[in-house]
Amino acid sequence: MSLEALNERVRTDLAYLAFGGASWVLPADHPEGHVYDVVIVGGGQSGLGIAFGLLRERVSNILVIDENPEGLEGPWETYARMRTLRTPKHLTSIDLGIPSLTFRSWWEAQFGPQGWESIDKIPRGDWMNYLRWYRSVLRLPVINEVKLKLVEPSEDGIHRLHIEGTGAPSDRLLARKVILATGIQGGGEWHVPSMIRDRLPTRLYAHTSEPIDFEALKGKKIAVLGGGASAFDNANYALSAGVAEVHVFVRRTELPRINPIRQMEGSGMIERFPTLTDAEKYAVMAHFFKHNQPPTNDTFERASSWPGFRLHLGAPWLDVEAAGDRAVVTAPQGRFAFDFLIVSTGLLTDPALRPELRLVERHIARWGDRYKAPEHLANPVLDAHPYLSPGFAFLSRDAEGEKKLHGLFAFNYSALISCGLSASALSGMKYAIPKIASAVADQLFLDDRDEILGRFFAYDEAEFVGEWPKKEASATESA
Numbered sequence: 274m275s276l277e278a279l280n281e282r283v284r285t286d287l288a289y290l291a292f293g294g295a296s297w298v299l300p301a302d303h304p305e306g307h308v309y310d311v312v313i314v315g316g317g318q319s320g321l322g323i324a325f326g327l328l329r330e331r332v333s334n335i336l337v338i339d340e341n342p343e344g345l346e347g348p349w350e351t352y353a354r355m356r357t358l359r360t361p362k363h364l365t366s367i368d369l370g371i372p373s374l375t376f377r378s379w380w381e382a383q384f385g386p387q388g389w390e391s392i393d394k395i396p397r398g399d400w401m402n403y404l405r406w407y408r409s410v411l412r413l414p415v416i417n418e419v420k421l422k423l424v425e426p427s428e429d430g431i432h433r434l435h436i437e438g439t440g441a442p443s444d445r446l447l448a449r450k451v452i453l454a455t456g457i458q459g460g461g462e463w464h465v466p467s468m469i470r471d472r473l474p475t476r477l478y479a480h481t482s483e484p485i486d487f488e489a490l491k492g493k494k495i496a497v498l499g500g501g502a503s504a505f506d507n508a509n510y511a512l513s514a515g516v517a518e519v520h521v522f523v524r525r526t527e528l529p530r531i532n533p534i535r536q537m538e539g540s541g542m543i544e545r546f547p548t549l550t551d552a553e554k555y556a557v558m559a560h561f562f563k564h565n566q567p568p569t570n571d572t573f574e575r576a577s578s579w580p581g582f583r584l585h586l587g588a589p590w591l592d593v594e595a596a597g598d599r600a601v602v603t604a605p606q607g608r609f610a611f612d613f614l615i616v617s618t619g620l621l622t623d624p625a626l627r628p629e630l631r632l633v634e635r636h637i638a639r640w641g642d643r644y645k646a647p648e649h650l651a652n653p654v655l656d657a658h659p660y661l662s663p664g665f666a667f668l669s670r671d672a673e674g675e676k677k678l679h680g681l682f683a684f685n686y687s688a689l690i691s692c693g694l695s696a697s698a699l700s701g702m703k704y705a706i707p708k709i710a711s712a713v714a715d716q717l718f719l720d721d722r723d724e725i726l727g728r729f730f731a732y733d734e735a736e737f738v739g740e741w742p743k744k745e746a747s748a749t750e751s752a
């Protein structure tokens with residue numbers, strides 16, 4: 274099978290499912306212009322999958338916006354530096370149960386079933402190519418180089434989205450529902466310890482999520498701070514790019530070995546997580562946070578096979594300072610001078626960190642507002658996560674915020690405590706996307722319920738046109 278043949282199969286499958294039926298949502302009027310039923314912010318795998326999920330719900334007056342140029346959404350070809358995805362290749366996600374839309378179908382259309390057998394995990398660049406294909410074969414309504422700057426809530430149920438960028442059709446969009454599919458850092462920000470931020474000029478360090486000029490680091494000596502998967506991805510990437518020495522510093526005395534995601538994938542924990550009580554959800558996520566995701570075995574093997582690889586365990590950074598062109602790091606093992614530092618210390622989640630939410634964030638209910646964790650589990654990092662509805666909607670901590678937050682949904686990593694590993698990890702998407710699509714459609718329906726029910730009760734269009742007694746029959750009888 275070729276890609277053209279696969280495209281045809283997708284079209285046939287969708288036709289068999291009567292995909293593309295007319296929207297049932299009542300159009301909304303606004304003096305300022307067109308009102309989208311839903312604007313999805315973020316054109317990564319989540320945004321694309323949700324767009325498809327909404328179209329299946331026959332909610333079609335939708336738009337996806339993404340700040341990046343077309344084809345460069347998400348981390349895959351920007352700052353991700355691993356060779357393959359970490360996820361098992363057989364996991365399905367944004368295909369939403371349609372076999373011809375799976376990564377495997379797309380892969381086999383090009384490389385055959387044997388090609389599928391021959392790969393262990395999904396090559397990173399190919400995952401991005403698959404996302405490009407998915408967007409194009411489904412003709413999803415995405416515009417690129419459009420950044421959401423601010424959500425301006427209104428009392429009439431229509432949000433003004435202030436946007437900018439070379440792809441922006443104007444300076445604002447109007448939307449009844451807004452889904453923030455803004456990625457792993459989209460519920461907060463990447464975290465650089467203040468010791469580094471305050472004491473070093475930015476030319477001496479970068480977070481793993483930033484572009485790094487590895488060409489300029491050829492032959493140099495650098496350090497990576499962190500013991501998770503990204504730390505080793507970056508170490509390996511740097512060494513492959515010709516960096517002479519990479520020292521990885523890990524606070525723990527042993528590398529993390531357990532990957533709780535693998536347990537969750539097999540035990541029902543991902544798909545059934547939303548049925549747990551708040552106490553159980555919190556306890557699960559407190560446990561999850563204790564285990565940083567370990568490096569994959571192949572990445573560790575590759576990185577540690579380079580002669581320039583060094584690993585320092587039990588080696589938190591106690592101090593950093595700039596000394597001429599170099600950064601000097603103090604760890605319990607001594608002082609080390611490096612040409613550059615790569616910081617792999619993860620992210621922080623808190624709606625207060627999001628500029629686009631600044632008009633509404635004070636109303637957003639957090640876990641700390643709704644649940645008091647027992648002392649041995651309580652963690653301010655977990656407490657700062659938004660307390661979302663089972664359908665990913667922000668909830669208000671006060672009466673004033675209820676209208677303002679109505680119609681705002683968070684399908685990013687900040688949903689972790691409320692909805693489990695759903696947004697921002699492939700493992701949960703096939704369960705989470707239908708959930709958010711259905712929750713958004715429910716809300717659109719309920720918002721218009723008076724009108725919709727009124728139309729139902731007033732409906733008087735005749736469908737049945739038969740007559741009795743039949744005209745010819747009664748004429749024959751009387752003759």
Ligand SMILES: Cc1cc2nc3c(=O)[nH]c(=O)nc-3n(C[C@H](O)[C@H](O)[C@H](O)COP(=O)(O)OP(=O)(O)OC[C@H]3O[C@@H](n4cnc5c(N)ncnc54)[C@H](O)[C@@H]3O)c2cc1C
Pocket residue numbers: 314315316317318319320338339340341345346347348349352353354357358359360419420421422454455456457459503629684685696697698699700
């Ligand atoms: C380095 C790395 C490796 C990962 N590897 C795996 C893996 O192997 N397996 C796995 O299951 N998960 C992995 N993940 C986790 C997750 O799958 C990815 O983060 C994935 O990209 C999430 O998809 P998404 O669509 O939710 O977010 P993203 O792919 O990040 O897409 C969000 C998009 O929204 C855009 N955006 C954000 N804010 C705005 C705004 N205000 N206006 C307009 N656009 C905006 C972003 O620029 C981005 O293009 C990895 C994550 C990272 C960071």
